[in-house]
Each structure stands twice: as C-alpha cells, then as structure tokens.
Amino acid sequence: MSAAALLPTRSARGWSDPGFRALATQVIALAVLAGTVAFLATNLVGNLEARSIRTGFGFLWQAAGFEIGQSFIAWSPSASFGRALLVGLLNTLVVASLGIVLSTLAGFVVGIASLSRNPLVSPLARLYVELIRNTPLLLQLYLWYAVLTQMLPAASAAPQLLPGVYLAKSGLHFPVLQHGAGPLLLAALVGVLAFACHGLWARRRAERSGVPAKLWPGLLLLLLPIVAVALERAVTASFDVPRPTRFGFSGGGMITPELTALLIGLSLYNAAFIGEILRAGILSVGRGQLEAAAALGLSRGQALRLVVIPQAMKVAVPPLASQYLNLAKNSSLAVAIGYPDLMSIGNTIINQTGQAVEVIAILMSIYLTLSLTISAFMNWYNARVALKGAS
Amino acid sequence: MTAAALSLRARLFGSVGNTLLTIAMLGLFAVYLPALLRWAVFDATWWAASPAACRAAGGACWAFIHEKFRLVLFGRYPFEEQWRPLLALLLTIALVLAGCSLRFGWRVVVAGGLAGILAVIVLMRGGVLGLGYVPTDLWGGLPLTVFLAVGGIIGAFPLAIGLALGRRSELGVIRGICVVFIEMVRGVPLVSVLFMASFMIPLFLPGKLQVDALLRALIAITLFSAAYLAEAIRGGLQAVPAGQEQAAKALGLGYWQTSLLIVVPQALRLAIPSIANLCIGLFKDTSLVGIVGLTDLLLATKQALGDPQWRSFSLEGYLFVALLYVAFCSFISHYSRTLERRLRSNV
Numbered sequence: 001m002s003a004a005a006l007l008p009t010r011s012a013r014g015w016s017d018p019g020f021r022a023l024a025t026q027v028i029a030l031a032v033l034a035g036t037v038a039f040l041a042t043n044l045v046g047n048l049e050a051r052s053i054r055t056g057f058g059f060l061w062q063a064a065g066f067e068i069g070q071s072f073i074a075w076s077p078s079a080s081f082g083r084a085l086l087v088g089l090l091n092t093l094v095v096a097s098l099g100i101v102l103s104t105l106a107g108f109v110v111g112i113a114s115l116s117r118n119p120l121v122s123p124l125a126r127l128y129v130e131l132i133r134n135t136p137l138l139l140q141l142y143l144w145y146a147v148l149t150q151m152l153p154a155a156s157a158a159p160q161l162l163p164g165v166y167l168a169k170s171g172l173h174f175p176v177l178q179h180g181a182g183p184l185l186l187a188a189l190v191g192v193l194a195f196a197c198h199g200l201w202a203r204r205r206a207e208r209s210g211v212p213a214k215l216w217p218g219l220l221l222l223l224l225p226i227v228a229v230a231l232e233r234a235v236t237a238s239f240d241v242p243r244p245t246r247f248g249f250s251g252g253g254m255i256t257p258e259l260t261a262l263l264i265g266l267s268l269y270n271a272a273f274i275g276e277i278l279r280a281g282i283l284s285v286g287r288g289q290l291e292a293a294a295a296l297g298l299s300r301g302q303a304l305r306l307v308v309i310p311q312a313m314k315v316a317v318p319p320l321a322s323q324y325l326n327l328a329k330n331s332s333l334a335v336a337i338g339y340p341d342l343m344s345i346g347n348t349i350i351n352q353t354g355q356a357v358e359v360i361a362i363l364m365s366i367y368l369t370l371s372l373t374i375s376a377f378m379n380w381y382n383a384r385v386a387l388k389g390a391s
Numbered sequence: 392m393t394a395a396a397l398s399l400r401a402r403l404f405g406s407v408g409n410t411l412l413t414i415a416m417l418g419l420f421a422v423y424l425p426a427l428l429r430w431a432v433f434d435a436t437w438w439a440a441s442p443a444a445c446r447a448a449g450g451a452c453w454a455f456i457h458e459k460f461r462l463v464l465f466g467r468y469p470f471e472e473q474w475r476p477l478l479a480l481l482l483t484i485a486l487v488l489a490g491c492s493l494r495f496g497w498r499v500v501v502a503g504g505l506a507g508i509l510a511v512i513v514l515m516r517g518g519v520l521g522l523g524y525v526p527t528d529l530w531g532g533l534p535l536t537v538f539l540a541v542g543g544i545i546g547a548f549p550l551a552i553g554l555a556l557g558r559r560s561e562l563g564v565i566r567g568i569c570v571v572f573i574e575m576v577r578g579v580p581l582v583s584v585l586f587m588a589s590f591m592i593p594l595f596l597p598g599k600l601q602v603d604a605l606l607r608a609l610i611a612i613t614l615f616s617a618a619y620l621a622e623a624i625r626g627g628l629q630a631v632p633a634g635q636e637q638a639a640k641a642l643g644l645g646y647w648q649t650s651l652l653i654v655v656p657q658a659l660r661l662a663i664p665s666i667a668n669l670c671i672g673l674f675k676d677t678s679l680v681g682i683v684g685l686t687d688l689l690l691a692t693k694q695a696l697g698d699p700q701w702r703s704f705s706l707e708g709y710l711f712v713a714l715l716y717v718a719f720c721s722f723i724s725h726y727s728r729t730l731e732r733r734l735r736s737n738v
Contacts, residue, residue: 026564033568040595047594117402118409120416134720135713136675138682139689143713146696146705329580336682343582356590364579364587371578 044357053354060085066348068340070256081349088345089366095262095341096328096370102267103327107274114279125275132272138333140269145261145337155244164241166249172260173242176253187229195222212302258339262331270327277323281316282308313385321378325371332367342366442700455704456711459695463712466531466686466694472523476534479514482507483537491730504545511538527605531686533715535605539612539677539687544620544670546613551620555658556650558625569621576618581679584611589683608680616673623669627662628654660734667727671720688712 015021048055060082068075071087072094114125132140149169152158158168164175195218202213242252285308293303334341346363350356404410434450438457445452456463465473486507490500515534518524530538557569576584588611592602602610631654639649659666681690692712696705 022562026562029562029564029568043597044594047598050598116412117405118412118416119399119402120413120420124416130721131713131717134671134675134717136678136689136716138678139709139713139716142689142693143706143709146709150703150705332580332582333679333682335582343580343586347586350586350590357594360583360587360591363583364575367580367583368575368578 048357051354055355055358057358059349059353059355059358064349064352066352068345069338070259070340081353084345084349085342085362088340088342091340091345092328092331092334092342092370095259095266095331095334095339098263099266099270099327099331100324102263103270103274106267106271107278110271110275111278111282114275115282129272129276132269133276137265137269137330138336141261141265141333141337144265145257148257148261155248156246158244164239164252166242166244168244168249169257170248170254171257172255173249173252174254175239175241183229184226187225191222191225194225195219212306256339258334258337261337262334262339266327266331269330270323273323273326274320277316277319278312280319281312281314284315285311310385317378317382317385321375321382324378325374328370328374329367442704445704452701452704452707453711455701455707458701459698459708462532462695463688463692463708464532466535466691467529468531469523469525469529472517472525475514475517475522475525476530476532479511480534480537482514483511483534483541487541491726493730493734527603530605532691533688535680535685536674536677536688539609539680539685540670540674542609543612543616543673543677546609547617547620550613550617551624552655554617554621555624555628556655558621559628573618573621576615577622581611581615581676582682584615585679585683587611604683604685608683608685612673612677612680615676616669619669619672620666623662623665624655624658626665627658627660630661631657663727663731663734667724670727671723674719674723675716688715 015024061080063078064081064084065077066084067077068084068087070091072090073083073087075083075087110125110128113121114129116122116125152167152169155166155168155170158166158173160166166173198218198221202218205211206213240251240253242249242254289307289311290303293307294300298306331341332343335344335347338344342363346359350359353359402409403413430450432450434448436445436448436450436452436454439445439448439452439454442452442455445454461470461473465476468476486503489495490504495503513519514522515530516525516527554569554573557565558573560566560569585608588607589604592607592610596602635653635657636649639653644653677687678689680687681693684690686694689712692708696702696708
C-alpha cells in the first residue's frame with residue numbers, strides 16, 4: 001500500500017488511491033454487516049410476533065415447574081427459571097473442574113506410559129491413545145452410560161468396591177459423614193494455606209542458601225489437618241452407610257449414573273489428548289539437557305524435577321490450555337445422556353417458554369465467559385512458566 | 392545372546408521398578424486377556440436368529456450387527472432404495488479422494504465437485520429420473536455422517552481463507568469483524584451452535600423461507616469449522632516467508648493475486664497436518680447432530696439398540712460403530728501424512 005504513497009509525481013485519485021480504497025472497503029464492510037443485522041432483526045421481530053412468542057428476560061423470575069435430577073443448591077419445581085440456569089451452571093462447573101483434575105491425572109499416566117521403555121507398557125498406551133482419539137466423545141459417553149445403566153446389577157446384587165461403596169444401576173453409592181462435611185472442608189482449607197505459606201518460605205530460603213527445598217514438610221502440613229479431623233470424626237461421629245434393599249439403596253450419598261458416565265467419558269477421552277501433549281513436551285527437551293544435568297551431579301529424579309519438567313511444561317502449557325477449554329465446552333454433551341448441565345437445562349427452558357433467542361444468548365455468553373476465564377488463567381500461568389528472558 | 396535379546400531383557404527387567412512393572416503387566420494380561428478373548432471370540436454368537444441364542448451363549452452378541460447393520464448404516468432410508476445412499480456414499484468418497492490427490496487443476500476440481508454434489512442430491516432426494524422422492528428427514532446412517540463432514544469442510548474452506556486473510560488485514564474494521572467472529576465461535580460448544588441453528592435460523596429468516604433440519608445442521612457445522620480452520624490457515628500464513636509476498640508485489644501483483652496465487656497455496660501446504668487434525672475432529676463432531684435429531688451413524692445405532700429385544704447388547708453395537716469411526720479417522724490421518732510427504736518431495 002505504501003508503494004503508491006512513495007511516488008510523489010502523480011497523486012492517485014478515486015479507487016486507485018490506496019487510502020481512499022482502504023476507507024471505502026471498511027465502510028462497505030460495515031454497511032453490509034449493519035444491513036445483514038437489520039435484515040435479520042426485522043425478520044426476527046416479525047416472526048416472534050407472528051408466532052406470539054414473548055420477548056425480554058422477564059421469564060427468568062417465573063416458576064420453572066420442572067424437576068432437576070441433580071442439584072448442588074436447593075431446588076424445587078416452584079423455583080424460578082433463573083435459578084434453574086444457576087443449578088445448570090453449577091453442575092457444568094462441577095463436571096468441568098472434576099473432569100480437568102481427573103483427566104490431567106490420567107493424562108500423566110498415559111503420557112509417562114507411552115514414553116516408557118518397557119515393551120509391554122508403551123504399545124498399550126499407544127493403542128489406548130489411537131482408539132480414544134479416533135472415536136467421537138459422544139459415542140464413548142453413550143457407551144459408558146449403557147454400561148453403567150444396563151450391565152450393572154440392581155441394588156441387591158451390587159458389587160462392593162470398597163467397604164460401604166457400591167456401584168449399581170442406580171449410581172455410585174458411598175458413605176457420608178452424619179453431621180456434614182464442614183469441619184473437613186475447614187481442615188482442608190487450613191492445610192492448603194499452610195502448604196502455600198511453607199512453600200513460599202521454603203523457596204525463599206532455598207534461593208538464599210542454595211540448598212534445595214524438601215517437599216515432604218509441605219505435604220505433611222497439607223495433609224495433617226485433614227487426617228487429624230478425619231480421624232477425630234471417624235472415632236466420634238458415625239457414618240451414614242448406604243444399605244442395599246430390594247428396592248434400591250437407603251441412606252448414604254449417591255452420584256447419579258449420568259454424572260458418573262460423563263466424568264468417566266470426559267476424563268478418559270481428554271486423558272488421551274493430554275497424554276500426547278505431555279509426551280510431546282517431554283520429548284521436546286533435548287538429550288543434552290539430561291546429560292548436562294547428570295554431568296552437574298544431579299540425580300535422575302532431580303534432573304527430571306528441576307531440568308526436564310520445567311522445560312517440558314513451557315512447551316506443553318499452551319496446548320494444555322486449549323485442551324482444558326475443549327473439556328469445558330465438551331461437558332455440554334451432558335445433554336445427550338441426561339445430566340442436567342447448563343446446556344440441557346437451557347434446552348428444557350427453550351422447550352417450556354419458547355424464548356430461544358434469549359436463552360441461547362444467555363448460554364452462549366456464559367460459555368464465552370467460562371472460556372475467556374480459563375484462557376486468561378492459562379495465559380497467566382504460561383507467562384509464569386515461560387523462560388525469563390527467552391522469547 | 393544376541394544384542395536384540397539383551398536390549399529386550401534390559402527393557403523388560405532393567406531395574407527393580409521395571410521388573411515389577413513387567414510382572415504386574417503380565418499378571419494383568421494373564422487375568423484379563425483370556426476373559427476378553429472368551430467374550431469377544433470363543434463364546435460369541437456370530438449368527439443367530441434371536442437374542443435368546445446370544446444370551447444362552449453368554450459371550451458377545453455380534454449377531455446384533457448381522458441383524459441390524461442396514462439400520463445402523465442407512466438409518467430410516469426406505470429399505471428397497473438403500474442402493475441409492477450406498478452409491479452416493481461411494482461417489483462422495485471417490486470424488487473426495489480424486490480432489491485431494493491434487494492431480495487435477497482447480498477448474499476440474501470445482502466442476503467435478505459441483506457435478507458430484509448435484510448427483511448426490513439427485514440420488515438421495517429423488518423425485519426426478521424415475522427415482523422415488525425421499526425427504527431429508529429419512530436420510531441417515533453412514534452416508535449422512537460423511538455428507539455432513541464433507542459438506543462442512545467444503546463449505547468452511549472459502550470462509551476460512553477469507554477469515555484468515557481478514558484477521559491479518561491492515562484494515563481495522565475487517566480485522567475486527569474476523570477476530571470477533573473467530574473468537575466467539577471458538578469460545579462456545581458446537582452443541583450450542585447446533586441448537587442456535589435449529590432454533591434460531593427459522594426465526595431469523597423471512598416467514599415464507601423454510602430451511603430443513605439437515606441444511607440447518609450443515610450451516611452450523613460449516614460456520615463452526617470455519618473458525619477453527621481459519622486459525623489453522625492463519626498458522627500456515629504466518630509460516631510463509633515474507634519474501635514471497637514482497638517478490639509478488641515487486642512483480643506487480645495486486646493484493647488478491649498475491650494472496651490467492653502466491654501466499655495462500657503455500658500456507659495451505661504448510662497447514663496440512665493441522666487441517667487433517669481438524670478434518671478428523673469434524674468427522675467425529677458430526678455425531679453431535681444426533682442431539683438435534685438427525686439420524687447420523689451414531690444416532691442410527693442408538694435407535695437400532697432401542698429395539699427392546701436387542702437392548703442389552705449396547706456394547707457390541709457401540710464397539711462396531713467405534714470401529715467404523717476408527718477406520719475413517721485413521722484413513723484421514725494416514726492419507727494426510729502421504730500427501731505431506733509427496734508435497735515435500737515436490738519442492
């Protein structure tokens with residue numbers, strides 16, 4: 001575009017003037033966009049009137065009138081549509097965050113297994129990755145749901161996985177503490193705070209003294225409060241243990257088969273991708289790095305922890321971020337197996353009120369916000385793990 | 392002992408941990424492999440007239456597939472007419488392979504593609520040439536999955552090239568529109584785009600104009616894949632050396648000539664691996680159209696399993712369809728690697 005501007009002899013006019021052309025192109029683009037939006041909006045208003053569909057967000061405060069299978073806050077059919085969306089959002093957040101944790105753990109196993117030199121382990125990991133990555137997630141969800149709801153026995157014959165933990169057609173049943181989990185959560189919070197404070201202190205001391213910090217005092221601080229409270233409760237409080245009866249389980253806590261299938265499906269699916277990402281990250285660290293670490297006298301574990309993994313993470317974090325985003329968005333497949341996530345509750349509300357435009361606008365803005373939040377967090381983390389001074 | 396055997400022994404029993412791992416794996420194989428083989432092969436029922444025979448044998452019931460494969464592969468398309476979707480499917484695959492082989496000029500590809508689309512529509516829909524009319528809501532199974540994937544990617548390509556170029560444009564307004572579109576679409580799940588298409592396209596169009604469900608899903612898939620494809624192509628555009636563009640300008644080529652004749656073709660070649668990954672993702676993602684009620688391969692399987700007699704053989708049904716998906720997806724990735732190698736040796 002600057003070629004013409006460099007020629008002072010004859011100033012271009014009209015369409016051959018690059019400045020004018022740029023301006024005109026942008027004005028035309030804006031006009032086309034505005035025209036399209038106006039056309040669609042006019043149609044929309046006309047269609048809504050013709051079908052006598054109400055508009056506006058007033059429906060959010062009306063009674064919903066439908067049951068929700070699983071809710072982490074109080075729910076009754078007389079509560080409002082707005083609260084139903086909140087229930088759905090919480091369900092989505094629970095699935096997405098549990099899914100991210102579980103798939104990362106499983107992904108680590110898959111990644112390490114596929115790098116293993118053991119000729120029995122790595123081909124198995126490769127086979128797993130190939131099979132999982134080449135089939136649709138929805139198919140895997142249907143499969144897990146069918147396995148959980150059709151092939152498991154009913155309550156009276158349910159297998160006991162751990163003492164008091166049953167896997168049956170009706171879901172995963174487990175014992176819960178009689179008097180709520182408040183003190184345990186508090187202990188977990190105290191543990192995490194102590195762990196973080198100790199970590200900061202230990203790192204500063206390690207930087208000053210040059211002696212590497214040890215991990216176990218921090219872990220001890222993290223686990224001690226939880227274990228102490230759990231032991232105290234186990235001694236004094238009683239558990240509410242599920243009891244199999246002829247008509248199902250009575251007592252205890254329960255995770256629905258929908259949620260179980262969704263968690264298993266999402267975690268195993270994403271674990272294959274995360275395993276590949278971690279494998280690629282570790283392979284990207286040159287052999288010379290390991291050899292140099294060995295020459296400096298670091299043990300193999302130290303070399304992995306201090307040299308290989310920090311560099312591997314630098315490569316792995318950006319794709320890991322988009323994989324987490326995918327997981328959060330893929331949790332919307334819950335709608336297909338009947339777990340009441342944001343998407344499926346939105347779908348129910350559309351069917352009840354007919355106000356598709358408003359509901360879809362709300363759904364899309366929530367998912368956009370979620371995506372942007374995750375990607376902002378991962379950008380922040382990426383900036384932290386990136387090599388200082390390297391581009 | 393030979394070197395290979397020594398290395399194998401080191402890899403199996405090199406250290407204490409490795410030895411334990413080997414023993415644990417052998418134990419797992421010893422316990423589960425015979426059970427798996429018994430279920431899948433020895434105790435399995437391959438041909439049986441009724442599900443009762445399957446239950447008696449106790450193993451896998453592959454007879455389900457024998458019984459229902461027409462329903463799984465073609466959905467609810469009229470039974471006697473199912474040669475038409477089969478022919479259309481083979482025609483589509485043949486045309487896609489021919490188009491991807493890069494042996495033909497673009498004019499031939501475009502003309503062949505348009506003729507192919509017309510032929511497929513005539514075959515499937517009928518109503519002319521003595522073929523009976525079959526409405527789109529009866530289309531289903533594997534052909535539908537392939538049509539959606541191929542149609543989606545063909546529709547997405549021009550849009551994606553435009554978006555990728557627009558995102559690198561010097562014109563602020565154009566760049567802004569492209570960035571907002573790409574990031575918005577990439578921020579929401581495909582299910583929500585499908586819902587939006589199926590609920591809102593009828594509301595946004597003039598009252599008289601009806602768009603049927605298949606076309607609505609195709610529009611959603613096209614828009615969705617265009618955003619991802621645009622990012623893949625943008626990656627390729629960034630990798631084309633700046634000298635190419637400068638040389639093209641020095642030769643007097645304008646913006647469109649430079650972009651479409653010089654830069655984009657090289658960018659597409661550089662982007663083949665990520666485009667292939669997107670194609671695989673798109674092929675798998677077409678299964679989501681089942682959520683808005685189109686009988687694709689997966690939903691057809693689910694409907695076949697809805698038969699109360701055969702309901703308890705879900706595992707067999709889903710494993711069979713999984714195998715079909717694996718076959719298609721592995722083929723795409725294998726083909727893209729071949730293509731990449733051939734193009735590299737041509738440079």
